Amino acid sequence: EPEVTQTPSHQVTQMGQEVILRCVPISNHLYFYWYRQILGQKVEFLVSFYNNEISEKSEIFDDQFSVERPDGSNFTLKIRSTKLEDSAMYFCASSAAAYNSPLHFGNGTRLTVT
Amino acid sequence: RKEVEQDPGPFNVPEGATVAFNCTYSNSASQSFFWYRQDCRKEPKLLMSVYSSGNEDGRFTAQLNRASQYISLLIRDSKLSDSATYLCVVTQTGANNLFFGTGTRLTVIP
Numbered sequence: 741e742p743e744v745t746q747t748p749s750h751q752v753t754q755m756g757q758e759v760i761l762r763c764v765p766i767s768n769h770l771y772f773y774w775y776r777q778i779l780g781q782k783v784e785f786l787v788s789f790y791n792n793e794i795s796e797k798s799e800i801f802d803d804q805f806s807v808e809r810p811d812g813s814n815f816t817l818k819i820r821s822t823k824l825e826d827s828a829m830y831f832c833a834s835s836a837a838a839y840n841s842p843l844h845f846g847n848g849t850r851l852t853v854t
Numbered sequence: 855r856k857e858v859e860q861d862p863g864p865f866n867v868p869e870g871a872t873v874a875f876n877c878t879y880s881n882s883a884s885q886s887f888f889w890y891r892q893d894c895r896k897e898p899k900l901l902m903s904v905y906s907s908g909n910e911d912g913r914f915t916a917q918l919n920r921a922s923q924y925i926s927l928l929i930r931d932s933k934l935s936d937s938a939t940y941l942c943v944v945t946q947t948g949a950n951n952l953f954f955g956t957g958t959r960l961t962v963i964p
Contacts, residue, residue, distance in 0.1 A: 773951065783898060783941065783954040796951055831897055840886045840945070843952060845897035 742766045744846035746832050752852045753822055761817045761849045763832030772815045773833040773843060774807065776800070783831070789815065790838070822853045857881060860942050860955035868963050871932050875958045877925040877942030887918055889927050890941040892957065898941055901927075932962045 745764045753759050765772050774786040787797040787807055794807065806818045815834075819826055829850050833843040860877045867873045879887075887904035902909065904916040904925055915928040925942055942955040 775952075782956040783892075785951040785953070788951050798951075829895070842888055842900045842903060845899070847897050 744832055744834055744844050746830075746846035746849050748849060749847070750850045750852070752854065755824055755853055756821050759819050759822055759851060761819075761830050761832075761851070763815045763817070763846055764813050765815055765832065765834030766836075766844055767813070769834035769836050769844070771795075771835045771838055771841070772807075772809070773835075774817045775831045775833060775845075776828040777831065777848075778828045786817070786830075819851075822851075824853050827851055827853045856955075857953040858942050858944050858955035860958050862956055862958060864959040864961055866961045866963055867932055869932055869934060871962075872928065872930045873932060873960060874929075875927045875940055875942075875960075877927075877955055879923050879925070879942075879944045879953075881944075881946055882920075882923060884923070884944045884946050886945040887916075887925050888943040888952070889914075889916060889925075890943055890954075891938045892941055893938050898943075898954075901940070929960075932960075934962050934964060936960060937962045 747762045772789040775783050777783045785798050787801045788795045804820045808816050829848045831848045832846040835841040835843045858879050889901040890898040891901045892898045902911050902916055904918045906918055908917045913930045917926045939957040939959045941957045944953045
């Protein structure tokens with residue numbers, strides 16, 4: 741069964757540093773997402789991406805965040821200057837269609853900001 | 855007001871028991887409904903979609919009540935492997951993202 745893959749599985753970085761989290765969505769999917777989950781809290785939407793542009797973003801997704809699809813397979817999330825509160829599990833997801841289509845999640849990148 | 859509200863539990867039930875989880879959503883324009891399960895420190899995985907007429911998948915039954923803005927999940931004959939957090943998930947018309955509840959934690963005891 742095709743799956744969404746994410747790298748690295750764990751990233752440790754110092755406050756103020758830039759990080760790039762990488763994702764390879766399922767190949768025939770058209771919609772891509774980033775979610776995050778702070779330990780012990782709910783899964784929170786960050787951004788959705790379709791047709792090479794952001795389709796929606798949440799209040800969490802401020803100017804420190806950006807997404808890119810640099811080639812036909814990768815989908816990246818960049819945090820320019822990490823803060824302690826950015827420590828969380830970051831999940832990439834993809835779907836074949838919008839709205840009614842369920843999301844397939846990657847196994848996540850645990851980001852620890854020290 | 856939270857978009858999606860769930861009883862966080864935990865629910866501790868013996869093997870073989872029937873357990874039900876409830877979820878309410880605040881936006882009447884919500885369009886699609888799902889139950890996901892999440893194991894500890896793992897990604898959410900789709901358990902089942904929830905249809906207006908209700909639907910069943912083996913031991914799992916999902917119900918939707920649009921008038922009351924209420925979704926339920928029933929698990930029959932609980933197995934140890936059902937131990938997980940169950941997430942109620944909702945999408946809204948015109949919105950291309952999912953709103954997650956905080957999840958209900960289930961532990962099935964031998």
